[in-house]
Amino acid sequence: MATGRPHRPTTRGRGIPExxxxxxxxxxxxxxxxxxxxxxxxxxxxxxxxxxxNSAKLRxxxxxxxxxxxxxxxxxxxxxxxxISRELGLTQDWPVVIVGIGNLGAALANYGxxxxxxxxVAALIDADAAMAGRPVAGIAVQHIDELxxxxxxxxxxxxxxxxxxxxxxxxxxxxxxxxxxxxxxxxPTVLSVPDGVDVRKVDLxxxxxxxxxxxxxxxxxxxxxxxxxxxxxxxxxxxxxxxxRADDVPARPVVDGAAPHGVGDAGSGPDGSDGGRxxxxxx
Amino acid sequence: MATGRPHRPTTRGRGIPExxxxxxxxxxxxxxxxxxxxxxxxxxxxxxxxxxxNSAKLRxxxxxxxxxxxxxxxxxxxxxxxxISRELGLTQDWPVVIVGIGNLGAALANYGxxxxxxxxVAALIDADAAMAGRPVAGIAVQHIDELxxxxxxxxxxxxxxxxxxxxxxxxxxxxxxxxxxxxxxxxPTVLSVPDGVDVRKVDLxxxxxxxxxxxxxxxxxxxxxxxxxxxxxxxxxxxxxxxxRADDVPARPVVDGAAPHGVGDAGSGPDGSDGGRxxxxxx
DNA sequence: GTATCTTTGTGCACGCGTTCACAAAGGCAT
DNA sequence: ATGCCTTTGTGAACGCGTGCACAAAGATAC
Numbered sequence: 001m002a003t004g005r006p007h008r009p010t011t012r013g014r015g016i017p018e019x020x021x022x023x024x025x026x027x028x029x030x031x032x033x034x035x036x037x038x039x040x041x042x043x044x045x046x047x048x049x050x051x052x053x054n055s056a057k058l059r060x061x062x063x064x065x066x067x068x069x070x071x072x073x074x075x076x077x078x079x080x081x082x083x084i085s086r087e088l089g090l091t092q093d094w095p096v097v098i099v100g101i102g103n104l105g106a107a108l109a110n111y112g113x114x115x116x117x118x119x120x121v122a123a124l125i126d127a128d129a130a131m132a133g134r135p136v137a138g139i140a141v142q143h144i145d146e147l148x149x150x151x152x153x154x155x156x157x158x159x160x161x162x163x164x165x166x167x168x169x170x171x172x173x174x175x176x177x178x179x180x181x182x183x184x185x186x187x188p189t190v191l192s193v194p195d196g197v198d199v200r201k202v203d204l205x206x207x208x209x210x211x212x213x214x215x216x217x218x219x220x221x222x223x224x225x226x227x228x229x230x231x232x233x234x235x236x237x238x239x240x241x242x243x244x245r246a247d248d249v250p251a252r253p254v255v256d257g258a259a260p261h262g263v264g265d266a267g268s269g270p271d272g273s274d275g276g277r278x279x280x281x282x283x
Numbered sequence: 284m285a286t287g288r289p290h291r292p293t294t295r296g297r298g299i300p301e302x303x304x305x306x307x308x309x310x311x312x313x314x315x316x317x318x319x320x321x322x323x324x325x326x327x328x329x330x331x332x333x334x335x336x337n338s339a340k341l342r343x344x345x346x347x348x349x350x351x352x353x354x355x356x357x358x359x360x361x362x363x364x365x366x367i368s369r370e371l372g373l374t375q376d377w378p379v380v381i382v383g384i385g386n387l388g389a390a391l392a393n394y395g396x397x398x399x400x401x402x403x404v405a406a407l408i409d410a411d412a413a414m415a416g417r418p419v420a421g422i423a424v425q426h427i428d429e430l431x432x433x434x435x436x437x438x439x440x441x442x443x444x445x446x447x448x449x450x451x452x453x454x455x456x457x458x459x460x461x462x463x464x465x466x467x468x469x470x471p472t473v474l475s476v477p478d479g480v481d482v483r484k485v486d487l488x489x490x491x492x493x494x495x496x497x498x499x500x501x502x503x504x505x506x507x508x509x510x511x512x513x514x515x516x517x518x519x520x521x522x523x524x525x526x527x528r529a530d531d532v533p534a535r536p537v538v539d540g541a542a543p544h545g546v547g548d549a550g551s552g553p554d555g556s557d558g559g560r561x562x563x564x565x566x
Numbered sequence: 567g568t569a570t571c572t573t574t575g576t577g578c579a580c581g582c583g584t585t586c587a588c589a590a591a592g593g594c595a596t
Numbered sequence: 597a598t599g600c601c602t603t604t605g606t607g608a609a610c611g612c613g614t615g616c617a618c619a620a621a622g623a624t625a626c
Contacts (some may be wrong), residue, residue, distance in 0.1 A: 019583060021496050025489040053472035058587055063605055071591040071604045087498030088492050103393045107386035113488030157498055182494040190335035198497045200490050205396030206308040207483050209371050211465040213304050214481045215440055216372030339615055346575055354574045354621045
């Protein structure tokens with residue numbers, strides 16, 4: 001293949017696949033650790049182990065950035081740190097605002113990983129007037145009325161939403177209207193945004209639910225013989241009219257509308273829309 | 284296709300694809316909201332919109348669980364809430380422990396999404412003796428010396444790690460040795476665990492870095508003409524010996540080892556291994 | 567009972583991401 | 597200078613996930 005050319009898998013515009021982009025920070029972290037130990041070079045094998053991925057994948061990922069390795073030797077740590085940082089846009093300094101200074105918002109403000117590595121907390125914003133002026137992580141909280149001017153004055157393009165679910169969409173719209181084009185959302189809601197705005201979602205309870213699924217699967221398999229496919233998802237006997245209907249489950253309705261409310265035991269949290277109180281904005 | 288049979292895409296054991304499992308909590312959340320508004324049924328189209336996915340995908344996802352819809356009508360909300368809850372293992376109550384009660388750990392302890400929906404915070408654990416006994420979110424923090432007995436006494440199988448990066452692997456090993464088989468890791472480290480243990484990772488700084496990448500891409504495309512492929516990733520002129528070498532980047536070394544340390548400007552955070560101080564355990 | 571209309575369930579095709587396996591590249595020893 | 601040995605870079609195959617499009621199913625109206 002042509003030696004020095006950049007690749008363009010499909011989209012043309014910067015051919016780096018999403019999956020690769022998502023791993024670059026992992027590599028960067030591992031490389032930074034090596035750099036601090038003054039390790040001059042790494043092989044793809046070593047680095048892959050440190051980053052918790054497969055070495056072939058790592059090499060292919062790097063191949064999208066260009067040819068930065070030396071055959072028979074490996075990759076130069078410092079050089080690679082620089083290249084990945086640049087590719088991720090970390091050679092510049094990104095001002096971010098955090099909206100919703102509750103427990104989570106405060107934790108984020110104190111999070112060291114933001115300050116290092118190119119991100120700077122430009123402002124902490126909360127809707128509670130009582131919070132205004134109070135210092136969190138060394139920064140005075142500002143009232144949400146000033147959101148627009150803060151964004152404009154600091155040239156903020158990345159916003160973090162750590163409000164309760166109910167407030168998230170509204171905050172999101174204000175952020176976008178003020179010029180923010182990337183949002184990291186911690187509120188358990190689906191945000192709708194115009195084209196051109198990126199949203200990434202971090203949802204604590206979803207992660208736990210996924211773990212619970214696997215935990216249950218493990219428990220089920222351990223308890224039953226290895227061939228009981230149907231412990232958890234019982235199969236209908238090849239005959240039965242409509243599917244299975246366990247004894248203690250809400251009866252499968254027949255279009256008749258208005259099923260009795262609150263029958264299932266799980267999934268009936270009394271609050272807004274599930275785990276909504278991730279962060280404050282108490283007033 | 285055979286009408287009533289469960290599917291087994293590939294793996295046989297519980298044929299539900301990972302991607303589907305990861306979306307089930309989204310559906311559940313949307314369904315819970317509908318349930319609270321006493322909406323009896325939803326069409327795949329409506330529910331898909333509420334969950335932020337495509338309706339075909341949603342229908343396919345549900346088809347892995349069985350046939351729970353009624354053609355011409357839609358899905359019964361209550362029934363579906365129950366089925367998904369059961370599939371995710373949320374009809375039982377999962378005790379979890381949170382290790383590392385710093386800013387983040389405290390935020391997690393206060394997080395409403397844990398308590399609702401089948402999860403119960405069985406204990407808060409920290410290595411700082413000064414924290415012991417102090418109540419956080421209404422629960423007294425316990426010292427890490429008691430980790431093993433807490434796990435055993437409460438039958439905990441899910442652990443949350445919110446310690447600094449440096450302590451995470453050690454805590455992880457103690458959790459696993461004590462019987463935990465699912466771990467939600469907030470520390471910015473790659474955990475190595477034996478087979479049979481599931482780890483999910485939530486990394487705040489990685490999410491930001493991914494956003495920064497897209498932000499930079501957007502900025503670059505807006506600034507340059509639509510055909511400058513190389514604004515950010517300059518290409519080597521077809522002639523040059525070794526690849527490009529910008530003016531202010533670490534020189535590409537030639538196997539000669541010991542590159543000058545700390546040349547790249549980004550990616551040289553002075554702390555442990557990048558943003559390590561997510562949570563406390565200060566002593 | 568029959569026709570019509572809505573919505574599900576899914577076969578099928580496509581594209582992305584992962585992995586294997588190997589040829590090319592380059593250092594290093596002699 | 598030559599050959600060996602290590603490690604990269606990548607072609608090619610495979611598998612999973614997504615989305616289209618439609619036939620089957622069932623409710624509803626007449």
